[in-house]
Amino acid sequence: MAAIKTTDLVKRYAEVAAVNGVSLEIPKGEVFGLLGPNGAGKTTLISMLATLVRPTSGTALVAGKNITTQSLEVRRNIGIVFQEPSVDDLLTARENLYLHSMLYGMPRREISRKIDKMLALVNLSDRADSFVKNFSGGMRRRLEIARGLIHGPGILFLDEPTLGLDPSSRQAVWAHIRELKEAHNTTIILTTHYLEEADSLADRIGIIHHGRIIELGTPEALKKKAGQDLVFLKGEIDVAGIRALPFVGNIEQESGNYKISITDPARNLQSLLNTAGRIEEVEVRRVTLDDVFLKFAGRQISEEAESRGIFERIATIKSSRK
Amino acid sequence: MRRPRKQLLTLNNPKLMNINAIYALLLREAKIYFREKERIISILVSPLLFLFVMGKGMGSGISPVRGYTYQQFIFPGILTMVILFTSITYGLYIIWDKRLDFLKEVLAAPISRTTLFIGKALGGMLGAIIETILLLIVGTFFILPLDAVKLVLCLAASFPISYMITNIGLTIGAKMRSMEGFGLVMSFLTWPLFFFSGALFDLAAAEPYIKAISLIDPVTYSVDLLRIIMLGKGVYPVWTDLGAIAVFCLATTILGVTSFGRLQQEK
Numbered sequence: 001m002a003a004i005k006t007t008d009l010v011k012r013y014a015e016v017a018a019v020n021g022v023s024l025e026i027p028k029g030e031v032f033g034l035l036g037p038n039g040a041g042k043t044t045l046i047s048m049l050a051t052l053v054r055p056t057s058g059t060a061l062v063a064g065k066n067i068t069t070q071s072l073e074v075r076r077n078i079g080i081v082f083q084e085p086s087v088d089d090l091l092t093a094r095e096n097l098y099l100h101s102m103l104y105g106m107p108r109r110e111i112s113r114k115i116d117k118m119l120a121l122v123n124l125s126d127r128a129d130s131f132v133k134n135f136s137g138g139m140r141r142r143l144e145i146a147r148g149l150i151h152g153p154g155i156l157f158l159d160e161p162t163l164g165l166d167p168s169s170r171q172a173v174w175a176h177i178r179e180l181k182e183a184h185n186t187t188i189i190l191t192t193h194y195l196e197e198a199d200s201l202a203d204r205i206g207i208i209h210h211g212r213i214i215e216l217g218t219p220e221a222l223k224k225k226a227g228q229d230l231v232f233l234k235g236e237i238d239v240a241g242i243r244a245l246p247f248v249g250n251i252e253q254e255s256g257n258y259k260i261s262i263t264d265p266a267r268n269l270q271s272l273l274n275t276a277g278r279i280e281e282v283e284v285r286r287v288t289l290d291d292v293f294l295k296f297a298g299r300q301i302s303e304e305a306e307s308r309g310i311f312e313r314i315a316t317i318k319s320s321r322k
Numbered sequence: 323m324r325r326p327r328k329q330l331l332t333l334n335n336p337k338l339m340n341i342n343a344i345y346a347l348l349l350r351e352a353k354i355y356f357r358e359k360e361r362i363i364s365i366l367v368s369p370l371l372f373l374f375v376m377g378k379g380m381g382s383g384i385s386p387v388r389g390y391t392y393q394q395f396i397f398p399g400i401l402t403m404v405i406l407f408t409s410i411t412y413g414l415y416i417i418w419d420k421r422l423d424f425l426k427e428v429l430a431a432p433i434s435r436t437t438l439f440i441g442k443a444l445g446g447m448l449g450a451i452i453e454t455i456l457l458l459i460v461g462t463f464f465i466l467p468l469d470a471v472k473l474v475l476c477l478a479a480s481f482p483i484s485y486m487i488t489n490i491g492l493t494i495g496a497k498m499r500s501m502e503g504f505g506l507v508m509s510f511l512t513w514p515l516f517f518f519s520g521a522l523f524d525l526a527a528a529e530p531y532i533k534a535i536s537l538i539d540p541v542t543y544s545v546d547l548l549r550i551i552m553l554g555k556g557v558y559p560v561w562t563d564l565g566a567i568a569v570f571c572l573a574t575t576i577l578g579v580t581s582f583g584r585l586q587q588e589k
Contacts, residue, residue, distance in 0.1 A: 052430055054587045071587060075432035086426045090354045102346030103431035147427070 001064055003028040003155055003187035004049060009058035011044050011211075018044040020211030021058070028154075029185040031177070033192065033202030033219075035289065037297070041211040042191040043083060046157050049189070050080050063155055076104075079153035083160045083191075085140035089133040093124055093143050096132060097150055104151040118146035121176055123169060138164050145173060149180070155187045156180065162197060170197075177201060195289035205289075209297045219289065226292040228261035231272060235280035242275055257281075340437045347428070347441025348448070355449050365408055365453055366460075369400045373465060386524030387553050394466045398548035399521025401476070402483065404457055405450045406541055409484045410512050412446040413491015417498050425585070435583040439492070443578065446488030447481065454480040466552060475551045482567050483544040489574035490540075496581040515541045525557045540570040 004026040011019040019041045026032045034042050047053040049062050051071035060067045063077035087096050094115055101111045119125045122142035132140060141164055148156065158177075162170040178201070180186040192198050198205055199219045207215040207222075215222060228249060234257050242248055242260060247268045249261035262268055265284055273279065355362070377393030385392045419425040428438060458476060462468045468476070494507055518532060519541035525533060536542040543558070543566040550556040556563065 050430060051587060052426070072432055072434060075430065080430055082426060086424055088350070088424045088427075090357065091350065095350070095353065099346050099350055100427065100431075102342050103428065103433060105340070105342060105432070 004062050006060035010056045012056040017211050030203045031188045033190050033198040033205040036208035040208045078155045079148040080157045081145050081148035085144050087132050087140050087143050092129045094128045100147045118150045122146045158190045207296050215296045222292045223287040226295040227287045229265045230285045231260045232283040233258045236278040238277035340433050343433045343437050344441045348444045351445030369404050372400050397465050398552050399545045402545045404453045405484045408450040408453050409446050409487035410491040413488050414495045416495040429586050439579045439582045443488050447484045450484035486570045486574045489578040493577045493581045519545045521545045543567050
């Protein structure tokens with residue numbers, strides 16, 4: 001039984017279809033990355049799967065339960081970390097986690113211990129009893145993550161989980177995500193625009209654009225489809241010799257440089273350089289998910305990320321209660 | 323069926339009503355309420371003004387109930403006013419929770435709409451009841467001495483009254499999108515509810531149109547019930563008041579649970 005199975009999910013708001021027919025199957029224990037620009041339908045799709053929004057048509061089974069008719073059972077089995085921090089300003093960090101634990105029916109004896117563990121994970125132990133209204137945006141997000149994880153759900157939805165976090169917090173969160181997958185076989189659906197996040201964490205990536213999944217595959221497969229890894233060489237290059245190598249594809253000359261497509265540069269670079277002759281300069285350019293996105297969605301995902309950053313900041317300022 | 327390598331947690335909860343969740347929701351409301359100490363006191367300012375300024379200013383000549391001063395006559399109504407305003411404001415404040423997305427967390431939790439609704443309704447009642455106790459203490463010393471039985475009865479009456487008013491506030495709040503509507507609701511609903519209830523004057527002697535409107539005003543029966551308890555005499559028989567309040571409680575419950583159900587799964 002798949003963890004999540006959707007059949008033609010559609011969500012229409014007036015004339016606009018935010019989600020326009022998505023059929024996906026996500027096996028248990030998979031980390032699935034949803035990649036797409038603003039407005040592509042990521043958040044709407046996740047909201048439907050988390051039973052927060054009713055689909056216009058189509059169905060989905062999450063943890064084997066129907067999102068429309070068995071929404072309570074679905075919620076028992078999932079955790080969500082929202083994009084905009086929704087932690088309660090007027091309570092302390094600890095109180096927020098306590099409320100959440102009680103709402104999700106965690107056994108009382110465990111709650112205190114789990115709260116301490118989660119706060120330590122996100123580096124908020126020393127602020128456990130401070131009011132959230134005094135927290136920075138990054139701290140709120142960390143608390144939000146702790147809250148989404150604390151009840152140990154079988155399926156976890158993470159909507160831009162490390163947005164706005166400093167590198168060490170981000171690493172801590174990634175490490176925990178990996179641990180969830182390995183030790184607990186948690187299924188994780190992750191939306192992100194951080195390419196390295198999708199690349200390093202996701203088992204499979206779905207590229208969503210205008211409410212449809214336009215490409216689906218492992219990060220490696222998608223990158224391969226989008227282009228080739230390139231090595232640029234300058235110098236007295238033995239072109240014939242290079243061409244003979246099995247892992248070399250196209251060789252082009254571009255303003256004094258040789259542009260060489262190769263597969264698996266991590267393994268093959270040394271052979272290439274040994275065969276190349278006298279090298280003055282070398283540059284390795286690997287296909288990134290940006291290239292993937294450019295190819296499949298017609299624009300770079302990092303462009304989206306920049307404009308998003310500004311809105312993120314405004315939203316954080318506006319959301320502080322007086 | 324293959325078990326996960328480490329069993330994480332088992333969640334057992336009755337589907338309809340979840341005591342732990344209700345307790346947690348109520349605890350949250352209580353903590354927030356007691357942290358806003360200035361608000362607790364400031365809510366009492368208008369009622370005290372009504373009682374000690376208008377109540378005294380009107381003189382004792384026009385009391386509709388023999389043996390009691392005008393100030394004493396309006397005391398049940400003013401007590402109801404406190405319950406009315408506290409409860410409705412609480413209900414409307416759910417919009418803040420919505421705007422700031424705190425409600426999202428609660429809406430996403432595995433609790434039924436009934437549980438969510440009860441948690442919120444109890445939260446509203448808590449504030450109203452505390453204010454009631456405070457005002458009763460002031461009242462019994464300075465306005466109208468009440469014996470223990472009457473005090474308990476007044477307190478008991480405040481439960482269903484605050485319940486139904488809170489529900490009205492929650493239902494409206496669940497539908498509203500922003501705090502701009504707050505003022506509208508206060509002007510067009512809350513104050514009329516108060517004035518048409520006969521809190522400040524004798525309903526029996528009022529103009530027909532006032533009497534007509536007061537019939538559909540839940541506050542009318544609330545004021546009357548409290549008046550019967552405190553002064554021994556009301557416009558309607560006590561069973562009418564109790565019956566009307568019961569009907570309003572039921573109706574507002576249905577409205578409230580439905581609204582929360584809609585919130586939980588946005589269409």
